[in-house]
Amino acid sequence: MATPILRVHNLTVIYPGVHPVKALDNVNLEIYPGEFVVVAGVSGSGKSTLLRAINRLAENDHARIEGEIYFDGINVLKASRRQLREIRSHIGFIFQEYNVVERLPVLTNTLVGSLAQVGFLRSLLGRFPKEQIERAHRALVRVGIPQHRHGDRAARLSGGQKQRVGIARALLQRPKLILADEPVASLDPITANVVMNIFKKINEDEGITTIVNLHDPVLTFKYGKRIIGLKGGRIIYDKPISAINRETFEEDIYGTVDGEG
Amino acid sequence: MAQWTERARLSGEVWLRRFGFSLGLLLLLALYGWALRGVEFDLSSIFKYGGKFFELLGRMYPPDFSALPQLVRPLLQTIQMATLGTFLGALMALPLVVFGSQLVVRSALIYWPVRAFMNILRTIPDLLYAVLFVAAMGFGPAAGVGALSFFACAIIAKLTSESADNINPKPIEAVEAVGANKLQVIRYAVLPQLIPSFIDHVIYVFELNVRVSAVMGYVGAGGMGMQLTTAMEWRNYPQVLTIALLIFALVIIIDMIANRIRDAFVQGIKLHPVVRWLEWGILAGLIVWSFISLEVDLTRLRRGFGYFSNLVWAITTEPATEYLGLAIQRMVQSLQIALVGTTLSFLLSFPLGFLASRRYVGIPVALAVSMKQIPNIIRAFPELILAIFFIATFGPGPLPGVLAIAIHSIGMLGKFNAEIVEKIRKEPVEALQSSGASRLQVFRYAVLPQVLPEFLALFIYRFEINVRAASVLGIVGAGGIGSLINEAQSYRAWDIVGICLVVIIPTVMAIDFLSARIRKKLIEG
Ligand SMILES: Nc1ncnc2c1ncn2[C@@H]1O[C@H](COP(=O)(O)OP(=O)(O)OP(=O)(O)O)[C@@H](O)[C@H]1O
Ligand SMILES: [Mg+2]
Numbered sequence: 202m203a204t205p206i207l208r209v210h211n212l213t214v215i216y217p218g219v220h221p222v223k224a225l226d227n228v229n230l231e232i233y234p235g236e237f238v239v240v241a242g243v244s245g246s247g248k249s250t251l252l253r254a255i256n257r258l259a260e261n262d263h264a265r266i267e268g269e270i271y272f273d274g275i276n277v278l279k280a281s282r283r284q285l286r287e288i289r290s291h292i293g294f295i296f297q298e299y300n301v302v303e304r305l306p307v308l309t310n311t312l313v314g315s316l317a318q319v320g321f322l323r324s325l326l327g328r329f330p331k332e333q334i335e336r337a338h339r340a341l342v343r344v345g346i347p348q349h350r351h352g353d354r355a356a357r358l359s360g361g362q363k364q365r366v367g368i369a370r371a372l373l374q375r376p377k378l379i380l381a382d383e384p385v386a387s388l389d390p391i392t393a394n395v396v397m398n399i400f401k402k403i404n405e406d407e408g409i410t411t412i413v414n415l416h417d418p419v420l421t422f423k424y425g426k427r428i429i430g431l432k433g434g435r436i437i438y439d440k441p442i443s444a445i446n447r448e449t450f451e452e453d454i455y456g457t458v459d460g461e462g
Numbered sequence: 463m464a465q466w467t468e469r470a471r472l473s474g475e476v477w478l479r480r481f482g483f484s485l486g487l488l489l490l491l492a493l494y495g496w497a498l499r500g501v502e503f504d505l506s507s508i509f510k511y512g513g514k515f516f517e518l519l520g521r522m523y524p525p526d527f528s529a530l531p532q533l534v535r536p537l538l539q540t541i542q543m544a545t546l547g548t549f550l551g552a553l554m555a556l557p558l559v560v561f562g563s564q565l566v567v568r569s570a571l572i573y574w575p576v577r578a579f580m581n582i583l584r585t586i587p588d589l590l591y592a593v594l595f596v597a598a599m600g601f602g603p604a605a606g607v608g609a610l611s612f613f614a615c616a617i618i619a620k621l622t623s624e625s626a627d628n629i630n631p632k633p634i635e636a637v638e639a640v641g642a643n644k645l646q647v648i649r650y651a652v653l654p655q656l657i658p659s660f661i662d663h664v665i666y667v668f669e670l671n672v673r674v675s676a677v678m679g680y681v682g683a684g685g686m687g688m689q690l691t692t693a694m695e696w697r698n699y700p701q702v703l704t705i706a707l708l709i710f711a712l713v714i715i716i717d718m719i720a721n722r723i724r725d726a727f728v729q730g731i732k733l734h735p736v737v738r739w740l741e742w743g744i745l746a747g748l749i750v751w752s753f754i755s756l757e758v759d760l761t762r763l764r765r766g767f768g769y770f771s772n773l774v775w776a777i778t779t780e781p782a783t784e785y786l787g788l789a790i791q792r793m794v795q796s797l798q799i800a801l802v803g804t805t806l807s808f809l810l811s812f813p814l815g816f817l818a819s820r821r822y823v824g825i826p827v828a829l830a831v832s833m834k835q836i837p838n839i840i841r842a843f844p845e846l847i848l849a850i851f852f853i854a855t856f857g858p859g860p861l862p863g864v865l866a867i868a869i870h871s872i873g874m875l876g877k878f879n880a881e882i883v884e885k886i887r888k889e890p891v892e893a894l895q896s897s898g899a900s901r902l903q904v905f906r907y908a909v910l911p912q913v914l915p916e917f918l919a920l921f922i923y924r925f926e927i928n929v930r931a932a933s934v935l936g937i938v939g940a941g942g943i944g945s946l947i948n949e950a951q952s953y954r955a956w957d958i959v960g961i962c963l964v965v966i967i968p969t970v971m972a973i974d975f976l977s978a979r980i981r982k983k984l985i986e987g
Contacts, residue, residue, distance in 0.1 A: 256639060261568065261635065261638075285641075286641040286642070286643060287641060288641070289638070289639055289640065289641035290640060290641030292639075294639035294640075296632065296635070298632050300632040300633050300636035302633040302650065302651055302654050303630075303633075304654045304655060304657075305650070305654050309650075313636070313637055313642070316640055316646050317642060321646075324642075324649070327649075370636070370640070371640075374641070
């Protein structure tokens, strides 16, 4: 295969404190362009920490990140603030809680994704270029938000709709990589599938590399093409879906259903 | 045997508690005795000279409305000063709030100093700002605008940063994650969440500023207050009454308008774009008009800047330590004034609170409704004007300060007392009523226990506010540390003014801190 778009080498993440937590322990990973990867694991296994280490959002929680992370050949952990912003602008991040600004209109929330491409002064004045505005409308329609809702405040949307705005916001970045941290954990099963299908379609149509964190085994097996299993901050599985025995995988990752594992 | 010792232990505990209670009571009595002496409180002189107060009022009546045309300009100036002061204050407050927020700047090296600065600004009372700015920029409205903008900035920043601590941090991460820079994060994730409460506080501060702006001319800072000084000096009492009434009317009208705007804003009424643009236009016009007619010029600003750097220089390099003792002594008197004034006010407003709420006491509706209006009317009379009246009655000294604070505070205490009484749970009341308790018993065992902690919390909060008032009323002659500032100011003794600031700022800060702690304890139980 080609060179990896993302290479994680000996990654260890520690949350300092009275009782420091080692959330990731010597993780190694290579992700290739166009892959659709699901990171599976129970709560607390380190899924969020992994994604948040890749774009260094984990530093907001004062996490200590050690090791090497190469995105598109650049060492993320060595990047300056300016370089980091450049790197982040190529990585779309989707949050479990959508993280939209409730008081801003849907359209503006989406346009936020283009901030790194818009002139600084223009962005502060809120005067986005026509081209970006049109892209935002198209992205929203594409993820299933009809045109007449684009002027509404985000607060008036349902959870599933807010997550669609979150995806549209990421699309405006023209990302090379999408990181989605439990994007459907707060949604009902039907909506969850609709949203997962959007990710799938983006990955298939545009070849955007996608890493999705999921804790639900059903969704994991339904959408994952390659599955990485995390447990206690270590990678215990990293295989294409075809090579995975579902029974033993579930037992290893989640423990048995009757709790004997 | 075992039972006997148990009983002995119990009665020992009872005695201990009684002893503690008596000791506390004794200490409290001693505190009040000390404070009453400190403020030269003397009922006989109140009764003896109290008549003079009404005599004074009598000489004011009837008001001299022929003076009205002359008062139009000062009245407009008062509004202009309040508008411009609030506008500039809001402009200054916003960056303080943003850069004082942990959520926005994650470095304690930035947000701690900003927060400390905010807290210092907040401790300086309104009139003290006025005195400082008059000294800095000379007589006139420019000084008033300077003082009001700092006063406004302090309060807006304080209130809004409380809201800023409660904004949702998640959208901030989302905007950071797309590669936006700090200012873009502020523009798209922080400000949209902050603006509603910010505007609410700006409107509130505009109300406050109108009150302050109306009287601060008394120390030379422009507006109606200057007219008041002249009328007082010429003993033109009918004109004094006219001015007082005009200020009173202005405050009430502005409060009414502000409330309407706030309600419309809170309910988020959708306005037609034309109406919206019209409103912005009116607002912008008002600000520009104020700016032009107040003649705020650059040389004055430069002069003001020089004054403040001199002041800070004097404080840090050659503090007038020989006056420290005197300043502390006067500050203590200010605390005594605040304590006695607040207590008096509390005693007066206590029955008012119960009467204004007719739910449990059963008084005629009409009486209750009219009782409710009394606090609102009293609140609109600034302390300063009351202090001036009382000084004219009793002569300069702490007593007029006490009385001014006592009367003015009835406004707020009466209003909130009534609200507390309205809010009590009715189940305990009904339980007692159904057991055949008398009205007084119901009051003692079902009403009082419910309202007492909240009353105390309110008392302490008002004390906190009155400490600020008591530190500055001396500027017009009503005792406390303000009187020292007044003397120092007239001799241009900056170093003494400086030492007063050095005493006032930490004292007010400490009182604020303690008050917040105690109130939290009281309310949370
Ligand atoms: N801000 C933080 N401070 C301290 N410890 C943290 C912090 N965030 C996560 N941790 C710890 O790091 C470990 C991994 O957490 P992480 O959030 O990455 O797990 P997760 O797999 O995403 O779980 P979930 O499914 O609940 O989101 C956990 O033990 C957690 O307690
Ligand atoms: Mg997680």
